[in-house]
Amino acid sequence: xxxxxxxxxxxxxxxxxxxxxxxxxxxxxxxxxxxxxxxxxxxxxxxxxxxxxxxxxxxxxxxxxxxxxxxxxxxxxxxxxxxxxxxxxxxxxxxxxxxxxxxxxxxxxxxxxxxxxxxxxxxxxxxxxxxxxxxxxxxxxxxxxxxxxxxxxxxxxxxxxxxxxxxxxxxxxxxxxxxxxxxxxxxxxxxxxxxxxxxxxxxxxxxxxxxxxxxxxxxxxxxxxxxxxxxxxxxxxxxxxxxxxxxxxxxxxxxxxxxxxxxxxxxxxxxxxxxxxxxxxxxxxxxxxxxxxxxxxxxxxxxxxxxxxxxxxxxxxxxxxxxxxxxxxxxxxxxxxxxx
Numbered sequence: 001x002x003x004x005x006x007x008x009x010x011x012x013x014x015x016x017x018x019x020x021x022x023x024x025x026x027x028x029x030x031x032x033x034x035x036x037x038x039x040x041x042x043x044x045x046x047x048x049x050x051x052x053x054x055x056x057x058x059x060x061x062x063x064x065x066x067x068x069x070x071x072x073x074x075x076x077x078x079x080x081x082x083x084x085x086x087x088x089x090x091x092x093x094x095x096x097x098x099x100x101x102x103x104x105x106x107x108x109x110x111x112x113x114x115x116x117x118x119x120x121x122x123x124x125x126x127x128x129x130x131x132x133x134x135x136x137x138x139x140x141x142x143x144x145x146x147x148x149x150x151x152x153x154x155x156x157x158x159x160x161x162x163x164x165x166x167x168x169x170x171x172x173x174x175x176x177x178x179x180x181x182x183x184x185x186x187x188x189x190x191x192x193x194x195x196x197x198x199x200x201x202x203x204x205x206x207x208x209x210x211x212x213x214x215x216x217x218x219x220x221x222x223x224x225x226x227x228x229x230x231x232x233x234x235x236x237x238x239x240x241x242x243x244x245x246x247x248x249x250x251x252x253x254x255x256x257x258x259x260x261x262x263x264x265x266x267x268x269x270x271x272x273x274x275x276x277x278x279x280x281x282x283x284x285x286x287x288x289x290x291x292x293x294x295x296x297x298x299x300x301x302x303x304x305x306x307x308x309x310x311x312x313x314x315x316x317x318x319x320x321x322x323x324x325x326x327x328x329x330x331x332x333x334x335x336x337x338x339x340x
Contacts, residue, residue, distance in 0.1 A: 003167050005198035006178035009185070013040070014048055016177065023173060025097040025122040026057045032117045033084055033109065035131075037077050037293075040184070046075055060085065061092035069253055069325035076328060078251050083109025099123045120176035128163040129176055130156060133183025138162065139215035140187060143204035147216040155215070187211075225296045229272035230259030230330075232285060232303040232337035233311075234318060241277055242324065243313035250292070255325045257333055258313055262297060272300065277311040280304035286336040290329040297329065303337050 007019075015031035017023040030050065034043045050071050054060040060068065065085050072081035086108040091097055097118065098104050104115035119125035128134065138144070138158040144151050162168060168175040186197050194206045205211040233241050240257075247253045258277040260267055276282060285303035289296065309315060316324055321334055 001167075001198045002165075002178050002182065003171055003174055006174055006181060009181065010177070011181050011185070014044060014051075023122045025118060027051070028122045029087075029097065029110075029114075029118050030084075032114050033080050034075060036080060036114075038075060043075075046072075057088050057097075058092045060088040065253065066325060069255075070323055073254070073325050074328055074331065078254050078327060080109060082247075082253055097122070099125075101125060101127060117176065120172045122173070124172045126163060126169055126172045127176070128159045128168065128179070130159045131180065131183075133181075133187070134159060134179045135183075136189065136215055137179055137183045137187045140192075140205035140211045141199060141203050143208055143210065143214070145210075145214065145216060147218040149218070151215060223291070223295050224264065225298065226262040226264055227266050227298050227300075228260050228262040229267050229275065229300045229302065230257040230333055231276055231282070232257055232301060232333070233278065233280060233309060234305050235309045235315070236305075236307045238318050239309070239315040240318050240321070241309050241311055241313050242316050251327050251329075253325075254327045254330070255316075256327070256330045257337075258311070259299070267300065272302065276302070277313065278304075278306065278309060280306050285338075288329065288332045288336050290332060299329070299333060301333055301337055 010016075013031075015024075015027040031043070031047060034047055034050075053071055054063060054068075063085070065082070068085045069078065069081050072078065072084075075081075087110065090107055098107070099119075101115050101119050104110055104118055105112065110118070113129050113131060116127040116129035117131075120127045120129060130138070135148075135152075135155050138155045139151070141162075142154070142158045144154045144158065146154055148155075162179070165175070182197070182199075186193050190212060192211055194200050194203070194211060197203065197206075200206055203211065205214050231241075242255050243258050245251050245254050245256055258275075260272060260275040273282060282302040282304045285301040288299045288301065290299070291297070326334065
């Protein structure tokens with residue numbers, strides 16, 4: 001029943017094979033990494049640009065990491081880009097993607113969900129990948145009322161039970177993608193259109209009238225606030241001073257404006273200027289607010305122009321900052337400082 005619905009209503013997505021076509025493991029893997037913590041609508045233009053720049057896994061493996069980070073800039077969660085590059089190198093060296101779940105899970109940046117998604121979609125392995133859409137479908141079908149994250153084990157068990165469905169064994173790739181589409185287009189977070197659902201008669205939450213309340217989530221703690229200061233300094237020929245963040249940790253390997261560490265306590269002007277990259281006539285240039293998964297960040301900006309910059313870091317043309325591996329928070333800083 002689900003597959004009949006999917007055959008009529010499947011979404012057309014740039015990484016998805018058309019009926020009768022074999023799925024490309026590279027495109028499946030790339031899309032799944034990009035879709036982590038990011039919506040389909042936001043991913044599509046990045047995916048298309050990325051694929052144009054790196055059309056095969058070998059192109060990606062042979063590219064410098066800086067080029068990969070620059071192409072990824074704006075998608076966030078930048079450890080994904082570093083793992084993507086390392087995974088591409090491993091796959092290219094092996095001559096292709098492994099065709100079993102254990103082999104897929106051994107690759108950099110691929111956990112249980114991504115391995116199941118690649119295995120099911122690209123290689124027709126009988127696996128049910130549980131993303132947010134599938135989590136919601138399973139919670140409602142089985143009326144799992146335990147709030148997340150405590151309810152994840154029950155949802156995983158429910159998803160495994162769905163994997164025993166005859167349709168899942170008949171067409172594993174389509175079954176997995178049908179679950180994604182059912183959650184994205186019918187079993188939506190708010191106002192699910194239960195009347196259109198091919199599984200409405202089997203849905204316990206629909207019978208109980210609680211579908212829209214599931215899955216329930218435990219209250220999230222308030223995110224802490226951190227503060228920092230960054231410096232926009234340009235020279236007489238239109239270059240700006242940048243630096244590279246450490247290779248590991250938050251925004252690892254990305255490019256940023258020089259600045260202070262990020263901390264809970266506000267920075268006084270004197271404390272901040274002690275971290276300035278050079279002595280200059282610094283002026284306030286605005287404030288940027290940015291949300292990360294685990295904290296909120298407020299950055300104060302200072303700006304200056306000098307004839308020549310002699311400081312730690314590297315110089316980059318202001319009019320070519322679109323090519324720099326700047327994360328979203330730094331692009332906000334650049335715009336605030338007037339660097340486009």
